[in-house]
Each structure stands twice: as C-alpha cells, then as structure tokens.
Amino acid sequence: MQYLLLIYANEAEAAGKSQADMAAMMTEYGAFTQSIIKSGNFKAGDALQQTSAATTVRLRGGKTLTTDGPFAETREQLGGYYLIEAKNLDEAIAVAARVPSAKFGSIEVRPVMKYD
Amino acid sequence: MSAVDIESVFRHEAGRVLATLIRLVGDFELAEEALQEAFAAAVAQWKSGGIPANPRAWLVNVGRNKAIDYLRRQILFRDKRRYLEAEAALANQTAPPEEDEHAFGDDMLRLIFTCCHPALSAEARVALTLRAVCGLTTEAVARGFLVNEETMAQRLVRAKRKIRDAKIPYETPALVMLDARVEGVLAVVYLIFTEGYAATSGDTLMREDVAAEAIRLGRLIDALIPGRPDVMGLLALMLLHHARRAARVTRAGDIVLLEDQDRGLWDASEIAEGLALVDRALRAPDRPSAYAVQAAIAALHARARQHDATDWPQIVGLYEVLLRLYPSPVVELNHAAAVSMVDGPARALALIDALAARGGLEDYHLLPAVRADLLRRLGRREEARAAYRTALALAKLEPERRLLAKRLAEIG
Numbered sequence: 001m002q003y004l005l006l007i008y009a010n011e012a013e014a015a016g017k018s019q020a021d022m023a024a025m026m027t028e029y030g031a032f033t034q035s036i037i038k039s040g041n042f043k044a045g046d047a048l049q050q051t052s053a054a055t056t057v058r059l060r061g062g063k064t065l066t067t068d069g070p071f072a073e074t075r076e077q078l079g080g081y082y083l084i085e086a087k088n089l090d091e092a093i094a095v096a097a098r099v100p101s102a103k104f105g106s107i108e109v110r111p112v113m114k115y116d
Numbered sequence: 117m118s119a120v121d122i123e124s125v126f127r128h129e130a131g132r133v134l135a136t137l138i139r140l141v142g143d144f145e146l147a148e149e150a151l152q153e154a155f156a157a158a159v160a161q162w163k164s165g166g167i168p169a170n171p172r173a174w175l176v177n178v179g180r181n182k183a184i185d186y187l188r189r190q191i192l193f194r195d196k197r198r199y200l201e202a203e204a205a206l207a208n209q210t211a212p213p214e215e216d217e218h219a220f221g222d223d224m225l226r227l228i229f230t231c232c233h234p235a236l237s238a239e240a241r242v243a244l245t246l247r248a249v250c251g252l253t254t255e256a257v258a259r260g261f262l263v264n265e266e267t268m269a270q271r272l273v274r275a276k277r278k279i280r281d282a283k284i285p286y287e288t289p290a291l292v293m294l295d296a297r298v299e300g301v302l303a304v305v306y307l308i309f310t311e312g313y314a315a316t317s318g319d320t321l322m323r324e325d326v327a328a329e330a331i332r333l334g335r336l337i338d339a340l341i342p343g344r345p346d347v348m349g350l351l352a353l354m355l356l357h358h359a360r361r362a363a364r365v366t367r368a369g370d371i372v373l374l375e376d377q378d379r380g381l382w383d384a385s386e387i388a389e390g391l392a393l394v395d396r397a398l399r400a401p402d403r404p405s406a407y408a409v410q411a412a413i414a415a416l417h418a419r420a421r422q423h424d425a426t427d428w429p430q431i432v433g434l435y436e437v438l439l440r441l442y443p444s445p446v447v448e449l450n451h452a453a454a455v456s457m458v459d460g461p462a463r464a465l466a467l468i469d470a471l472a473a474r475g476g477l478e479d480y481h482l483l484p485a486v487r488a489d490l491l492r493r494l495g496r497r498e499e500a501r502a503a504y505r506t507a508l509a510l511a512k513l514e515p516e517r518r519l520l521a522k523r524l525a526e527i528g
Binding site: 001087088089090093094109111 | 233235281282283284285287289290293
C-alpha cells in the first residue's frame with residue numbers, strides 16, 4: 001500500500017532559523033531519506049519552494065483564473081512530501097513520526113488511491 | 117428453543133464471532149454482513165434443532181461460508197480482481213479449532229485494538245467498540261450517546277471505511293507501541309464508563325447499561341492481557357464507582373451526595389473485586405497509572421463505613437500524588453475539595469481561587485459549584501448565591517441543575 005506523507009510547517013518560522021540550524025536539519029533529512037531508501041519504504045520525495053512562489057489555477061466558465069498564492073492560507077504550509085510504500089497504516093505512521101519536521105510541524109498521512 | 121435464549125447467545129458471542137470473521141474475511145463490513153446472515157440462519161435452524169454445543173464455532177463457520185458465497189457472486193457478476201484476491205486470502209485463513217479459547221481471544225484483541233486505533237476520531241472509537249466488540253445494536257449505541265440512529269450509523273460507516281481505505285491493520289500492535297496503544301484502548305473504555313456513570317447532559321444522571329458495558333469491556337481486556345497494572349487500575353476504578361450506583365440517586369432521580377448516601381446500598385461484591393484489583397495494581401513496581409491512583413482514592417471511600425470515618429488526610433495525599441504524576445485542573449479541583457475536609461473551607465477556597473485565576477475551567481460547572489459550597493460553609497451567603505447561579509448557568513444535566521437550584525433555595 002502506498003501513502004503520501006505531506007509535510008506541513010510554518011514557513012515564517014523556518015525562514016527565521018539560523019544557518020547552523022538549517023544545516024543540521026538538512027543533514028537530518030538526508031539521513032532520514034537514506035534510511036527509508038534502505039528500508040524499502042521510499043518511492044519518491046521532494047522539498048517544495050515556499051508558498052510565495054505558488055499559483056492557484058481554476059477553470060470557470062471556460063476561463064482560466066489564476067490567483068497568487070496557495071489554495072488555502074493556513075498557519076502551516078505544505079513544504080514537501082514523501083511517497084512511501086508501507087504494509088499498513090501503523091507502518092506509515094511510524095515512518096511519518098520519523099520525518100524530521102514532525103518535531104515542530106505536522107505530517108499528514110494520505111493513503112494513495114488504487115484503481116483496479 | 118426460545119427466541120430469548122437465542123438472542124442471549126447472539127449477544128454473548130457477537131463480538132468474538134465478528135472478531136474472528138474479520139480476520140478470516142479481511143474486511144470489516146463484509147464480516148458484519150456475514151455475521152448478520154449467520155444469525156439469520158441460526159434463528160431458522162436453532163428454533164427447531166436447538167442451540168449447537170459450540171454456538172460460536174457454528175456461527176463462525178456459517179458466517180465464513182456466507183462470506184465465500186458473497187465473494188463468489190461478486191466474482192461472477194463483476195469479475196473483479198479485488199474479490200478474487202479476497203477469496204484467495206479467505207481460502208488460506210482457517211477458523212480456530214472449536215475449543216481454542218486462546219485463538220478466539222487473540223482475534224478479540226485484534227478487534228479491540230482496531231476499533232480503538234488512534235487514527236480514528238474519539239467518537240468513532242467509542243461507537244465502533246460498543247457496536248463491534250460489545251455487540252450493541254446501532255440503535256442502542258445511538259441511545260447511549262444521545263444522538264439519532266442515522267447519525268450513529270453514518271459515524272460507524274465512516275469509521276469502517278477509514279479502516280479499509282487507510283489500511284488500519286487488524287493486528288495486536290508491536291511490543292514497542294503496545295503500552296501507548298493499550299493506553300488508547302483504556303481511554304475509550306473510560307470514556308464509555310464516564311458517559312454511562314455521570315452523563316454530561318440529558319435527563320438522568322446514569323445510563324447504567326452503558327456503564328455496565330464499560331465494566332464488561334474492562335474485564336474482557338483484563339482477561340485477554342492479564343497482569344497489566346493500568347488495566348487492573350481502570351477496572352478497579354470503574355467497579356468502585358459503579359458499586360455506589362444504587363445509593364447515588366433517589367427514586368425520583370435526584371442526586372444523593374457521597375456524604376448522604378446509604379452505604380448499605382453499595383454493591384459489596386463489586387467493592388470486594390475492586391479493592392483486590394487496586395491492591396494488585398498498586399503493587400506493580402512501575403509508577404502507578406492515573407487510573408490506579410484514582411481507584412485508590414475510591415477505595416478509601418469504599419472502605420469507610422460512614423462518611424465520618426473517611427480517611428481524608430490519605431485522600432488528600434493521593435490527590436497530591438496524582439497531581440505530581442498527571443497534573444490537570446480537574447484533579448486540582450478535586451484535591452481542593454478534599455483539602456476542605458482536612459484543613460477547612462478557607463484553605464480550600466484559596467486553592468480554588470488560584471486555580472480559577474489560572475483559567476482553563478471556565479465552562480466546567482463543578483468549579484463554581486464546589487466554590488459555592490465552600491462559601492456557604494464559610495457563611496459568605498451573598499457570594500455563595502452568586503457562585504451557585506454561575507454553576508447553574510453552566511450545568512447541563514437535569515439532576516445536577518435540580519441539586520444546585522435546591523442549594524440556592526436553601527441559602528434563601
């Protein structure tokens with residue numbers, strides 16, 4: 001079963017981090033990613049640019065409407081994701097709890113839809 | 117064979133049969149349908165043929181066959197791979213041998229852990245546990261929690277969908293997370309108990325069937341994973357409170373406070389069972405669970421023949437232990453009430469005013485209610501009246517409102 005781990009954190013707080021803290025976090029993410037590649041859970045994963053770079057698109061009455069910014073303004077913003085393979089929700093939760101941002105942000109665990 | 121006898125077998129076996137069927141079938145909803153069909157078949161056959169020697173094994177086997185029939189029909193009509201996979205899985209699973217209590221117990225534990233999974237909402241956990249583990253009808257669960265049947269049915273359907281779609285495992289959790297998950301299960305049981313024992317709203321103080329269901333669950337869990345101090349502590353706590361039920365309300369449904377209760381009406385056998393469990397729970401080397409400490413407090417009340425004989429200094433001490441281990445504003449309030457019995461109302465009032473100043477209990481009617489009692493005992497009638505009025509405005513349960521109104525009238 002595949003799960004998408006959506007990593008939410010407060011961008012403003014992240015921007016306020018010192019360089020040393022950022023470097024430590026990158027190292028931690030690197031180690032975490034390596035560990036889930038090794039365990040076979042890793043399928044894909046990326047960090048996202050800030051929501052200030054986001055554009056939201058809607059098609060209404062045949063017209064493309066674009067607005068600046070993310071779909072919803074929230075306290076925490078989507079900052080990255082992992083697509084993982086896990087045997088069940090318990091395993092997915094255990095992996096999610098190890099995502100470095102889980103310590104200060106939130107990880108949403110979404111089962112991936114399977115069409116058969 | 118009478119319909120009543122058959123009904124009682126169903127009530128007794130529903131949880132265990134469902135638990136095993138879910139493991140065999142691999143799908144909560146399909147297992148439930150299979151169980152209903154097995155019950156229907158049993159009604160038809162048992163009326164004339166009598167109840168079989170092992171009704172549980174009979175129901176599991178018939179249910180399993182009904183599920184196989186269902187899957188075959190789906191395969192014929194829809195040719196879906198999912199059903200083929202499910203059928204293949206079902207063919208590989210075996211029902212426990214008829215007399216294997218242990219294997220049935222393992223299935224029951226799987227069901228309990230699944231129903232109490234932290235990925236489900238607290239409401240869903242409670243509803244699912246009562247429906248699937250305890251075998252209550254959806255209508256009975258709805259009545260117990262004062263929601264309409266349709267709302268409850270939807271809540272149950274949503275919960276079962278989440279179990280399937282998010283693949284919540286049908287397993288006893290791995291040892292590393294067992295303690296946390298047992299804690300979650302106990303929270304569900306305690307939530308069921310408190311809703312039954314001291315309802316948060318409605319016309320009556322207690323919904324006894326709900327409280328009794330929680331005790332039944334507690335006993336079941338204690339039997340399935342024996343020797344856990346947290347489980348014993350919770351079971352003791354529930355028993356020691358439940359033992360007082362006959363003395364807690366008048367025939368008219370009015371509350372009788374602990375100090376005025378006829379202790380002869382307390383259930384002696386539940387007290388004896390509760391006291392023995394508290395002792396065992398507290399003898400464990402680890403730090404005591406919050407349930408065990410609360411049970412120890414209830415045990416001191418249970419041991420006092422009259423209200424005057426209550427060991428208040430030790431109760432205050434236990435509340436202090438509880439506050440140190442598991443601080444909470446509600447515990448602080450109870451601690452203050454106990455302090456008033458040892459050091460008098462003035463010192464208790466100071467504690468409560470400090471608690472109120474820190475905030476967090478603004479909506480809790482018992483804070484102004486306790487405060488009002490202390491002010492009354494201090495002879496500060498005007499302030500007591502105001503506090504009773506505040507409590508009355510917050511209380512939602514009718515018997516509590518009557519008690520507060522009576523106190524208010526007594527002050528004059």
